[in-house]
Amino acid sequence: MTEMIYHGGPVLEQIELVCIYLNVIVRGVSTGNWSTPQLREMASSLDTFLDPLATSAYLDALAEYGEDTVYQIGQGRRLASYFLTAGPFLQKEGQANVIATSPEAEVLDKANMQGSAHVVPWLRQQILRGVLPFAGPNRCYVIFLPPGLVLELGIGLHDAFFLSSSDEENEVYFAVIVYPEGKHLLDQFTLTLSHEIAEVVTNPSHARSGWHTDDESSSEMRTCVHKCSTTASLMVTGSSRFGPGNPRSVFDGANRLPLHKACRRSAGRRKRRVRGETVQP
DSSP: EEEEEOOOOOOSSSEEEEEEEEEEEEBBOOOOOOTHHHHHHHHHHHHHHHHHTTTTTHTTTTGGGGGSSOEEEOOOEEOOOOOEEEEEEOOOTOOTTTOOOOHHHHHHHHHHHTTOHHHHHHHHHHHTSSSOOOOOEEEEEEEEEETEEOOOOOOOOEEEEEEEETTTEEEEEEEEEEOSSSSEEEEEEHHHHHHHHHHHHHHHSSSOOEOSSSSSTTHHHHHHHHHHHHHHHHHHHHHHHTTTOOOOOOOOOHHHHHHHHHHHHHHHHHHEEEEEEEEOO
């Protein structure tokens, strides 16, 4: 049985979601625009999804990752949504439609030298300029990319960085979500989004590890998060990938318990270890 181990890093107790619908200008590359009616409607649907999700049993089910630590995980909220533009960035040969997310110094230095698209320098600048709310211990900036841009790896990623090299107090937590392709776009969006939120809450900073397994080959945690995020997606959109649905808020009292049970059943199949102790959930 896989052990989920707490490594002493931060955990988000009451997540505050700052949504950023980002238009990205890359010279020589045409990307989608969140200002179009179709994408504005999608943004509204995503906000409609996040409002009840942040105050639902989906967050309650993560409370066990605060037990035996200094944190108490509970429900959060969507703080605000913004429509912003980044760039223009230079076209990176062979990867013109790729936007980087890694906060590692080597990657950042290379992006700055080449003028290529990177989330971290842009996000840092917007926060310091006051365009976006200042960073906080529970705040997560969720960046939604427009159609036409991809990440270097995956369809959703999260990480953290400090506002400056001399500032080790104000850590910025962020997630980046790719605009999906194919059919049932809202279903794909909500599945990826709820998955990333669960991981952001329990392990927001890769450099200062929170909860994760030391066995990189294990897929048990990912399977659990996938099951929970699928349940959350179904409950809000009222659909699955096999059929269209309309976004609606259905996290009422009757629906809190089933979601909570579903997540706890998946979580209960794991062992947790906190500070060297093994705990049965």
